[in-house]
Amino acid sequence: EVQLVESGGNLVQPGGSLRLSCAASGLTFSNYWMSWVRQGPGKGLEWVATINQDGSKKYYVESVKGRFTISRDNARNSLFLHMNSLRAEDTAVYYCVNFLHWGQGTLVTVTS
Amino acid sequence: EIVMTQSPATLSVSPGERATLSCRASQNISSNLAWCQQILGQAPRLLIHGASTRATGIPARFSGSGSGTEFTLTISSLQSEDFAVYYCQQYNNWPYTFGQGTKLEMK
Numbered sequence: 101e102v103q104l105v106e107s108g109g110n111l112v113q114p115g116g117s118l119r120l121s122c123a124a125s126g127l128t129f130s131n132y133w134m135s136w137v138r139q140g141p142g143k144g145l146e147w148v149a150t151i152n153q154d155g156s157k158k159y160y161v162e163s164v165k166g167r168f169t170i171s172r173d174n175a176r177n178s179l180f181l182h183m184n185s186l187r188a189e190d191t192a193v194y195y196c197v198n199f200l201h202w203g204q205g206t207l208v209t210v211t212s
Numbered sequence: 213e214i215v216m217t218q219s220p221a222t223l224s225v226s227p228g229e230r231a232t233l234s235c236r237a238s239q240n241i242s243s244n245l246a247w248c249q250q251i252l253g254q255a256p257r258l259l260i261h262g263a264s265t266r267a268t269g270i271p272a273r274f275s276g277s278g279s280g281t282e283f284t285l286t287i288s289s290l291q292s293e294d295f296a297v298y299y300c301q302q303y304n305n306w307p308y309t310f311g312q313g314t315k316l317e318m319k
Contacts, residue, residue: 202248204255
């Protein structure tokens with residue numbers, strides 16, 4: 101069974117930083133593109149960032165470019181999202197996704 | 213950026229009846245379209261990819277069709293567990309984009 105388990109969500113002040121992690125199991129992690137998708141409170145889904153299998157290609161939605169960095173560690177079957185200069189509008193549940201499977205999400209709240 | 217537009221925003225259907233949900237892309241995305249289901253309080257799950265291929269474990273009552281800019285998700289005989297929000301999503305061009313969702317509610 102494929103499992104994607106996110107962690108690292110927290111309450112943070114505007115301008116702060118967080119690192120989200122996703123631990124993958126039940127799949128050959130290094131074979132898959134991986135992504136982060138977020139959902140603001142009461143809102144729809146927004147694709148945030150995607151990374152290819154070896155980490156050489158990364159794509160970001162415009163609103164997070166220069167602030168967020170997606171990375172992965174294939175030896176540890178892990179995906180990361182480094183978030184800097186956080187804003188109130190970044191408040192959301194962040195999901196780890198490999199297209200076929202979704203994690204349960206981790207909540208990031210940006211507030212003073 | 214490709215804009216995905218879903219209709220209707222809310223669809224009221226009785227259990228056992230058929231539901232038809234629509235999704236339109238602002239430009240040609242070939243068959244690079246997925247449908248996801250989100251039950252209230254849960255994470256989304258993939259139903260359909262490649263516009264018409266059911267994901268593993270998805271019941272046959274879910275079917276997808278279309279290509280180019282017009283797509284449809286059909287649920288042939290609604291079960292109680294199907295009442296949820298449905299999102300279409302294009303993965304033809306980055307940034308990948310979602311529609312705003314269709315809420316399927318019980319009539």
